[in-house]
Amino acid sequence: MNFEVEYTAEQEHFRAEVRGFLEANVPEGLRGTAAAEGATAEQYQLQRRLGRSLGEKGWLYPLAPRQYGGGGLSIDDAMILEEEMARLNLGLPPYYDSGGRLGSASILVWGSDDQKRHFLPPIYKGEVRTWQLLTEPGAGSDLASVQTRALRDGDDYVINGVKTFVGSNNGADRHWMIAVTDPTAPRHQNVSWFMVDASLPGISYQPLDLLSPMGGGEGGSPSGVKNTVYFDDVRVPTLCLIGGENNGWKVASTHLELEHGGGGNVRTSHIWERLLNYCRSHRMDGVAMVDHPEVRPVLTDIFIDTEITRLFGLRNYYLAHANKPRSYEGPQLLMQRKQGDLRVAGLIHKILGYCALTTDAAYLVEEGHIELNQRTAIVGLHPGATVEIQKLIMARRIGIGRTVQEEAGTIA
DSSP: OOOSOOOOHHHHHHHHHHHHHHHHHSOTTTTTGGGSSSOOHHHHHHHHHHHHHHHHTTOSSTTSOGGGTSOOOOHHHHHHHHHHHHHTTOOSSSSOOHHHHHHHHHHHHHOOHHHHHHHHHHHHTTSOOEEEEOOBTTBSSOGGGOOOEEEEETTEEEEEEEEEEEOOSSOOSEEEEEEESOTTSOTTSSEEEEEEETTSTTEEEEEOGGGOOOSOOSSSSOOSOOEEEEEEEEEEEGGGEESOTTOHHHHHHHHHHIIIIITOOOOOOHHHHHHHHHHHHOEETTEEGGGOTTTHHHHHHHHHHHHHHHHHHHHHHHHHHTTOOOSSHHHHHHHHHHHHHHHHHHHHHHHHGGGGTOOOTTTOSGGGHHHHHHHHHHHTTSTTSOHHHHHHHHHHHHTTTOSSOOOOOOOO
16 A cells, blocks of 8 residues: 655646755755754754745745745645655754744634734744743643743733743744633633743743753754743733633643644654665675664564654644544654654664764764664653653543543644
8 A cells, every 4th residue: 555645747846946945045054953962053043044034935834824924835735845854854944943833823723813913924934933831840741730820910911930841952032831820710721821022021041951952953853952941020911812811721722732743744754764874884794784684674673663653644744734534643643653763762772782872983873863863762752741641632532431532622
């Protein structure tokens, strides 16, 4: 059975246009930085410049409505853009912008017309980038336990609290965050979402040096540096409240559906390509590793695992953006990605031994990408909620233990 998408001649013509644009606009200093240990300040500026160039063409957020600065493109053209960016080991956006991706989608569903006109164009055009601020010292996977407060005071909300394990290096322009707006109300009925200007007085930052770098860079992959963000009497205009006061759990259904894999992806695992390249060019017992009888079956297992993850991502991307019915598919993808990445890391270690774990120049494999994979596979078990939570969501979606099946979050 052929699972691949087949493109028309017109779509392949668009691919050629995209490839030509990227060849002309992606500098050498950016190619492959998605696997770097966090972009340098210079690389980050190159990424932002590329983002603005893509934004001018409507290619930074190709599926977003044209009226707000998005591309308004078809799902096939959007997939082509994603594929061509992935060919250069870059994502859309080409910098870490989790709050922009998830926040803009939530504003499209839950925001007012004024909020859409105010907040969306700068995101879609690459003029701002946004961190998501969810986790707190006492609230992680249980998002409803957040304690940061945003209390109404006249025409403003005053925010006080702490968010941690946030963002990346090189700062942000906005924060997409959840906070308690009614301390007396029950859980799930007491929280709201805000899009906050990161430069407001009262916001301060502390890098989590002991946890950095966590692997990944600014090029669309998990970020390298994490931070704690403090809010001390930060005054935020009411325009920044998205979805209504105390309606945050409904808004969260959109955010979390996407974060939990409901939006899918079309990217290919570059770790498979890098491992295969290494095994073709290195020998074991006098033969190329790719042909060694003990290595070849392990490579097969790695390929199968990475291919399942890719196809799940492709399926979810199609279901989400073609407005098809969805249920358990999002958490299924995220569970497969988390567990599959860890399995693959273990199999790579089985093949390469200590060479997979060292950054020593004499034993470095594929410019350090393999060693980085060993760390990110472990770290990746937590972000976006654990495997156990993905299983719980899947159970609720298919009706296990409940008389009413939980519906997938609204994303369009």
